[in-house]
Structure formats: structure tokens, C-alpha cells
Amino acid sequence: MSVNSSPIRVGLFVTCLVDMFRPSVGFATVKLLEQAGCTVEVPEAQTCCGQPAFNSGDRETTRDIAKQTIAAFDGYEYVVGPSGSCIGMLHYFTDLFDEADPWKARAEDLKKRSFEITSFLVDVLDFDQVLASFDQKVTYHDSCSGLRQLGVKSQPRKLLGKVDGTELAEMPEAETCCGFGGTFCVKYPDISNRMVSNKTGFADETGAQTLLGGDLGCLLNMAGKLKREGKAMEARHVVEVLAGMTDTPAIGEADYDLGKQL
Amino acid sequence: MQIKSPEFKENARIALKDVGLQKALGNLKAGFPEKRAIAVQRMPEFHDMRDEARDLKNHILENLDIYLEQFESKVTENGGHVHWCRTSDDARKTILDICQQVDAKTVTKGKSMVSEEINLNEYLEENGVQPIETDLGEYILQLRNDHPSHIIAPAIHLNLEDVSEAFHEHHKKPKSDDPAVLMQEAREELRTKFVNADVGITGANFLVAETGSTIIVTNEGNGDLTQTLPKTHIVITSIEKVVPTLEDMTLFLRLLARSATGQEFTVYNTLSTGPRREGDADGPDNFHVVLVDNGRSDMVGGELHDMLRCIRCSACMNHCPVYGAVGGHAYGWVYPGPMGSVLTPQMVGIEKAGNLPNASTFCGKCEEVCPVRIPLPKLMRHWRTNEFEKHLSPKAVRWGIAGWGFFAKRPKLYRQMSNTSNWFMRTMAGKKGRINSLPLAGGWTDFRDMPAPSGKTFMQQWQKKQGDKS
Numbered sequence: 001m002s003v004n005s006s007p008i009r010v011g012l013f014v015t016c017l018v019d020m021f022r023p024s025v026g027f028a029t030v031k032l033l034e035q036a037g038c039t040v041e042v043p044e045a046q047t048c049c050g051q052p053a054f055n056s057g058d059r060e061t062t063r064d065i066a067k068q069t070i071a072a073f074d075g076y077e078y079v080v081g082p083s084g085s086c087i088g089m090l091h092y093f094t095d096l097f098d099e100a101d102p103w104k105a106r107a108e109d110l111k112k113r114s115f116e117i118t119s120f121l122v123d124v125l126d127f128d129q130v131l132a133s134f135d136q137k138v139t140y141h142d143s144c145s146g147l148r149q150l151g152v153k154s155q156p157r158k159l160l161g162k163v164d165g166t167e168l169a170e171m172p173e174a175e176t177c178c179g180f181g182g183t184f185c186v187k188y189p190d191i192s193n194r195m196v197s198n199k200t201g202f203a204d205e206t207g208a209q210t211l212l213g214g215d216l217g218c219l220l221n222m223a224g225k226l227k228r229e230g231k232a233m234e235a236r237h238v239v240e241v242l243a244g245m246t247d248t249p250a251i252g253e254a255d256y257d258l259g260k261q262l
Numbered sequence: 263m264q265i266k267s268p269e270f271k272e273n274a275r276i277a278l279k280d281v282g283l284q285k286a287l288g289n290l291k292a293g294f295p296e297k298r299a300i301a302v303q304r305m306p307e308f309h310d311m312r313d314e315a316r317d318l319k320n321h322i323l324e325n326l327d328i329y330l331e332q333f334e335s336k337v338t339e340n341g342g343h344v345h346w347c348r349t350s351d352d353a354r355k356t357i358l359d360i361c362q363q364v365d366a367k368t369v370t371k372g373k374s375m376v377s378e379e380i381n382l383n384e385y386l387e388e389n390g391v392q393p394i395e396t397d398l399g400e401y402i403l404q405l406r407n408d409h410p411s412h413i414i415a416p417a418i419h420l421n422l423e424d425v426s427e428a429f430h431e432h433h434k435k436p437k438s439d440d441p442a443v444l445m446q447e448a449r450e451e452l453r454t455k456f457v458n459a460d461v462g463i464t465g466a467n468f469l470v471a472e473t474g475s476t477i478i479v480t481n482e483g484n485g486d487l488t489q490t491l492p493k494t495h496i497v498i499t500s501i502e503k504v505v506p507t508l509e510d511m512t513l514f515l516r517l518l519a520r521s522a523t524g525q526e527f528t529v530y531n532t533l534s535t536g537p538r539r540e541g542d543a544d545g546p547d548n549f550h551v552v553l554v555d556n557g558r559s560d561m562v563g564g565e566l567h568d569m570l571r572c573i574r575c576s577a578c579m580n581h582c583p584v585y586g587a588v589g590g591h592a593y594g595w596v597y598p599g600p601m602g603s604v605l606t607p608q609m610v611g612i613e614k615a616g617n618l619p620n621a622s623t624f625c626g627k628c629e630e631v632c633p634v635r636i637p638l639p640k641l642m643r644h645w646r647t648n649e650f651e652k653h654l655s656p657k658a659v660r661w662g663i664a665g666w667g668f669f670a671k672r673p674k675l676y677r678q679m680s681n682t683s684n685w686f687m688r689t690m691a692g693k694k695g696r697i698n699s700l701p702l703a704g705g706w707t708d709f710r711d712m713p714a715p716s717g718k719t720f721m722q723q724w725q726k727k728q729g730d731k732s
Contacts, residue, residue, distance in 0.1 A: 014720050020684050021713060023720035042724050047676045053663055055624060055643065057650030061667040068671060148626040177583050181623025183659075186705030188621050190275050193709040194587040195623075224710035227696055252696040252713030 010038045011073045013081035016048040017216040022251065025216060028243035029082045029117050036127040045072035049089035055182055059096065066093040070106050079114040082239050083215050084146020087116045116146055117239055118214060122155040132244035133164030139171045139208035141199065141222065143215035147175060156214055156238045163241060169206040180221040196225045204231055211235045223251040263381055263409055265610050266594030270617035273592035283589050286421050294580040297524025308520065315517055316635045318510060319571035323562060329471040329504045336474025340536025342549035350380035353554045357382060357496055360550055361391050364494050366460035372478060372485040373397035374465030375413050375574065376554055377498050378596045394455045396484040398448055405432045411590030411598065414522055414576045419589050462488040466499035468514060472507045475535040476551060479515065479528035486532050495534065495546035500554045502570040514573055517633040521575040557608050565644045569604050571634040578628035578638060584621055593618060600628035604641040612649055619645035677721055684715045
């Protein structure tokens with residue numbers, strides 16, 4: 001893209017997990033968007049994408065949250081978030097309204113404008129000026145919604161290829177679900193445990209030092225399992241590496257800056 | 263078959279600890295998904311064929327009555343009989359009736375999931391007719407008084423030792439763990455049964471409207487012997503299996519074999535078109551097709567309409583990480599895996615089968631591999647909605663969603679709650695960066711640590727930064 005063109009106005013969909021657990025992922029997303037020539041705003045009226053209600057069968061609550069989210073992101077050229085799952089949910093808003101409902105068209109419009117971060121950088125902006133170095137062997141987990149609903153597969157790998165010092169070692173079954181599944185992991189903990197154990201086993205086989213992914217739900221699940229198993233492998237969101245923000249402890253690692261950040 | 267779907271969670275817990283079952287499930291991946299992947303790769307037009315098959319199935323479902331009536335009139339023209347059965351009970355009675363008319367003592371059976379659905383074997387036994395399963399997997403299960411755990415590989419939950427044990431006990435021969443010897447034993451046992459059977463019962467993979475033919479596909483050839491040797495052949499099948507022409511059938515056969523086992527074509531593809539005609543070398547004197555509805559016609563045009571496209575290939579369960587972890591019996595009824603999680607609630611009631619559509623991460627792998635592109639996660643979500651609207655969801659779920667929803671709909675309150683929870687978790691974690699045990703989150707912390715928030719919430723930090731800038 002041309003550096004002279006007027007900045008693209010992006011609304012950041014933070015996602016509730018990034019907001020709560022890993023704010024650095026939000027800041028890394030902002031940094032990447034700015035590097036790619038966007039101005040980023042964070043609408044205050046956003047909360048969660050509504051997926052817990054949608055997948056629990058509560059259509060009414062889902063619709064209310066959808067309307068709130070659609071209204072919050074009115075007017076932005078693009079809506080970008082660091083999660084295939086949450087952006088995928090924004091795309092499902094179109095299924096919530098009847099043809100006659102004026103919200104239907106607004107939901108369709110939001111769908112056209114909303115993108116997962118790596119897909120936005122690569123597919124929409126054709127961005128490849130990654131200014132980061134990360135001297136590690138990494139492996140990458142493909143989160144389900146990003147992969148199957150939004151077609152996120154090559155984009156994070158393409159960007160990682162531009163990071164100085166990073167070697168990507170693919171694990172077997174990188175596309176198999178990690179067992180997070182939102183409320184699934186607490187409703188069916190035994191099955192979820194089997195799935196995440198398979199995943200950490202495969203990731204460990206690669207000899208990578210860091211496990212990367214594009215969805216914080218899956219990453220919290222896998223990082224939590226790695227730590228419980230006493231494995232040395234660390235876990236991070238891919239944008240932390242792409243934005244060169246890897247000086248903070250990885251997910252679930254000791255936080256020596258506790259309380260000093262603000 | 264007794265419905266054990268309400269105990270899904272307990273079934274799953276037991277299955278996960280069953281060493282033999284876990285070993286058997288470990289063989290599944292190399293057996294089916296890897297072979298399918300190779301077959302798909304070898305056929306560049308595979309995904310276009312899936313589109314064609316989906317569209318054709320949709321066309322059939324829109325004209326289901328027309329094709330079924332055409333099928334019936336062709337069967338009748340060929341000298342056979344079609345029996346329309348609204349319920350399982352109708353179907354069982356119809357089949358027993360036919361058996362009794364010919365004074366049948368034993369019937370041989372090809373593999374049929376519809377016969378499992380209507381609980382046929384038990385009913386025939388209770389009424390003095392001995393059913394003998396001839397598919398090797400089904401035969402093993404019958405000896406063990408067991409049920410299928412998979413729709414095309416019914417004994418996939420067993421290991422060689424289990425088969426060896428069962429044969430030794432029932433065949434009264436020296437124990438062997440050589441698959442070739444065991445196969446030979448089964449073959450010898452079954453030969454006499456094929457010859458002596460009064461009635462042969464098979465399922466059908468497809469019904470061809472233009473010719474009145476039924477077709478079964480097998481890799482063992484047992485279906486041929488089941489339907490050609492006895493004097494009476496009964497086909498037990500369901501209404502959504504009809505296709506317009508032989509040409510259409512071949513499209514589905516090509517997709518079915520590749521999706522199921524990764525074969526280009528199943529070994530035996532056996533068509534039945536009416537009873538034996540004059541001059542035919544073999545074939546039954548009587549030919550009956552028992553068409554079961556059992557809730558299917560209620561699905562036409564409704565939320566579950568797409569499910570009627572299913573051709574029972576088993577790709578969804580072969581690729582499902584939940585099925586792969588717990589196996590088919592945990593699902594507690596005839597149809598396991600994603601397709602079962604959609605069908606079982608329709609056939610036995612969501613009150614009993616509520617766990618099934620919930621026990622999915624919605625990873626979407628099933629939809630990705632479905633040869634007729636059934637949106638299985640969407641259909642499972644339909645059941646969750648149905649459950650929620652009927653107030654059948656567990657209270658913890660309802661209250662949890664209600665409480666969370668209250669805040670999620672009020673951004674300012676939501677912020678405050680996030681800030682408080684964030685502070686609470688960081689305080690609990692201390693310098694460790696993670697939490698070993700968290701109140702109300704035992705499902706999580708029993709098996710994994712809970713990574714603690716790495717700082718104040720993004721929104722708190724962002725607002726502070728914006729304030730600093732201005």
C-alpha cells in the first residue's frame with residue numbers, strides 16, 4: 001500500500017479475554033495496525049461478541065449484544081480484532097435477524113468490514129513490513145473458527161516468515177481443536193483435558209520453545225496445560241511476536257512487574 | 263436399545279479411562295481420516311462433486327414424495343412390495359409379519375443402522391425368530407451381546423484380543439490371535455447360516471426411483487449372500503435414501519467410499535431389483551422394502567432439513583476430536599458422533615439427548631469433511647437453542663448466561679466487573695503468574711492452571727494512555 005494515502009480508520013474489537021487476561025495482545029494489535037498505516041480507535045460501548053450466549057442457545061441475549069456491538073462500530077472503515085473466534089461471531093450476527101429486520105443489513109455491513117488481525121494485514125492491506133525479531137523456534141496452532149470460518153491459515157505464517165530469527169516448526173495435527181470450545185472446557189472437562197493433552201504433546205514433539213496462536217481462549221487453555229504438565233514450552237499470541245512485544249512474560253508465566261504497570 | 267444418552271458425561275469419563283477402548287480408538291485415525299485425505303487429494307474434482315451432491319440431495323428432498331412414489335411403483339412393477347412405516351413399531355411388526363408368513367426360524371442380516379434404530383433383533387428374538395448378523399463386525403458384536411459404536415465399523419471399539427476371546431468362547435475352537443484364522447472361523451460358521459436362513463434382511467445405501475432398485479455396499483460380500491440365498495429378501499431402510507436415477511446413485515457411491523474409508527469404490531456394490539425373474543440364475547422369491555419414517559418427514563422443510571442429506575459415510579465421527587476421545591458408546595444410542603448429536607435428539611427427544619449437541623467445541627471439522635456439506639455445528643446449535651427455549655438447559659448454564667448477559671449488555675458495569683475480576687485474579691496469582699485452583703472454575707483448574715491477567719485490563723490501560731496524550 002502507498003504510505004501517502006490517508007490513514008485507514010480502524011475500530012479495534014478488543015475481545016473480552018484480551019481485555020481481561022492479556023492487554024499486551026491489544027496493544028500489539030494497535031501497534032501493527034499503526035505500522036500498517038491505520039489510525040486505531042477503541043469504542044467504549046463494546047463488551048463481548050456474544051458467543052457464550054449464542055452457543056448456549058440464548059438467542060435473545062445474543063441479539064441484544066449484537067445490536068450493541070453493531071452500533072458501537074458504526075462508521076469505522078474496518079473493525080479488526082486479535083481473534084478468529086470473536087470476529088467469526090461478529091460475522092454470525094447476520095444469522096440473528098430476519099430479512100425484514102433493519103438490523104439485518106447493518107449486520108451484513110459489519111460482516112464485510114470486520115477482520116481477524118493477521119488476515120486484515122495480509123489480505124486487505126498486503127502488509128509485509130514486519131519490524132520484529134524473535135530468536136526462537138516456534139510452532140503454530142490453528143484455532144478452529146479462524147481456520148474454518150475465516151480462512152486464516154497462511155496469513156500468520158507469512159508474517160512470521162518476516163520476523164528475524166524465528167523458525168517455524170509445524171506440529172502434527174496443527175488444525176485439530178485444542179479442546180477449549182468456550183464453555184465446553186468447563187462443561188466437559190474430562191474430554192477437554194484429553195484434547196488439550198494431545199495438543200501439548202504434539203506441540204512439544206516439535207522441540208519449539210514457544211507455541212503461538214491467534215486466539216487467546218485456546219492459548220489460555222494450552223498455556224495452562226503446559227504449565228500444569230511442567231513443560232518448559234511457553235505460549236504467546238502471534239501478534240506479540242509480530243509487533244516485537246516479547247519482552248513481557250509469556251502467558252501464565254511469572255509476572256515480576258505485578259502492580260507496577262500503571 | 264436402551265437409551266443411555268442422559269448419562270453421556272459419566273459414559274465419557276469411563277471411556278477415557280478404558281485402556282482397551284483408548285487403544286482401539288488410536289487405530290481410527292490411521293484407518294479412516296488419513297486414507298480419506300489421500301483419496302480426496304487424488305481427485306481434484308472431489309469438492310465440486312460435494313457441491314453437486316448437496317444440490318442434488320436438496321432437489322430430492324424438495325420432491326421427496328414424487329421420487330418415493332416412483333420408487334414404489336417400480337418396485338411393485340418388478341413384483342416386489344413396499345411397506346410404509348411411520349414408526350419403529352410399525353416397521354418391526356411389518357418385518358415380523360413377513361417372517362411369520364413364510365414360517366421363518368432364522369434370518370440372516372446384512373449391516374443396517376436402521377435395524378438398530380428400530381431395535382429389530384431384540385424384537386425378532388422375543389417373537390421366536392433368530393436373527394444372525396453376517397457383517398463380521400456385527401457378528402462379533404452379536405456374540406458379545408454388544409452394540410455398534412460406529413455406523414460403518416461397528417466393532418471399532420474392540421481389539422484383536424476381544425475378538426479372539428469371543429470366538430474361542432462361542433466357536434469352541436482353540437484360541438487364536440491370528441486375524442486370518444479368525445476370519446476363516448467366522449466364514450465357516452456363517453456359511454451354513456447363509457444356506458439355512460429362511461429370510462435375508464439387508465439395509466440400503468440408496469433407493470433408485472427410476473428402476474425400483476435398492477443397493478447396498480459392503481467390503482465383505484456378506485450382503486450378496488444374505489439377499490440372494492434365502493427365499494425372502496427384506497430391505498429395511500429409511501425414506502431419505504431415494505435418488506432419482508442410477509447415474510445419480512453413482513455420484514453418491516463415489517463420494518461415499520472416499521469419505522468413509524478412503525476407497526475409490528467399495529468392494530461389493532449389490533443392486534436388488536425385485537424378486538427372481540424367470541430365467542434368473544438366483545435371487546429371492548419374495549422381495550419387500552420396508553420404508554421407515556421415524557421422525558424424518560417432520561424434518562423436511564424445518565430447521566433440521568439439511569440433516570436429511572446425510573449418506574451415513576461416518577466422515578464426521580472419524581474426524582471428530584470428541585468421538586476420537588470417547589468412542590461411540592458414550593453417546594448412548596444408535597448414531598454417535600456429530601451426525602448422531604443432530605439425529606438422536608430428533609428420534610429420542612431432546613429431553614434425553616440434551617448432552618449430545620452440547621458436547622461439541624464447534625470446531626467445525628465435521629462440516630469441513632461432510633460429503634454433502636451438512637452444517638453440523640449449526641444444527642447442533644439449533645438443538646441448544648431449542649433446549650434453552652424449553653428451559654431444559656441446566657440451571658448453572660441458564661443462570662450463568664443470565665448473570666453474564668446482564669453485564670455484557672451494560673458496557674459501564676461490564677468494565678467495572680472486568681476490572682474487579684482482573685484485580686482478584688492477579689491478587690490470587692501473586693507473582694506466580696497463574697492460579698492452581700479457582701473458585702467456581704474447578705472444571706478448568708482440575709486439569710490445567712489458570713493463567714493470571716498480565717496487568718490491568720486493556721481498557722483501563724488504554725484510557726490511561728489516551729488521558730496521558732491529551
